[in-house]
Amino acid sequence: MIMSRAAIRYAKAILDIAQTSGKADAVKMDMNSIVTAITDTPELKHFLTSPIIKIEYKKSALSEIFSNVQAETNSLFDLLHENKRHEILEDIAIQYNRLYDESKGVEVAKVTTALPITPELETKVLAKIAEFSNKKITIHNIVDPEIIGGFILRVGDQQYNASVASKLSELKREFSN
Secondary structure (H helix, E strand, O other): OOOOHHHHHHHHHHHHHHHHOOOHHHHHHHHHHHHHHHHHOHHHHHHHHOOOOOHHHHHHHHHHHOOOOOHHHHHHHHHHHHHOOHHHHHHHHHHHHHHHHHHOOEEEEEEEEOOOOOHHHHHHHHHHHHOOOOOEEEEEEEEOHHHOOEEEEEEOOEEEEEEHHHHHHHHHHHHHO
């Protein structure tokens, strides 16, 4: 996913403001709910990115949908309204979460599995991660039936592919040669 530089700048600014006011944790919860709402509701994403919809409607919709957010998050909504940049809200929230985790020394491991991750597999994955990272790890599970079984682990720019689909592909290459 390619983030706009503007989204990164907004995220850094809101994190600085939230840390200064001692509300970084609460704003992270706001950002999580923003990401979830936009991801789970394609209509909301379309609404925010549509050039046809007036920005006043976008501002009032955000105020209504996210009525219980922190003052810092509301100020972000105001700033996006002033600059007519509602379309990057989701990217800002994603970047905020990444920067927040970085500031806390937490790294997100993306684990792709064919079925939702089990506690046993989570233990194996955490053991594998411990081999090359000494940071606190949060696991984000992505379910993709295409990998058939096993898992694909991605931490930062490193990837470990232990999927059945990968093994089958290797066998196919060997038989071709």
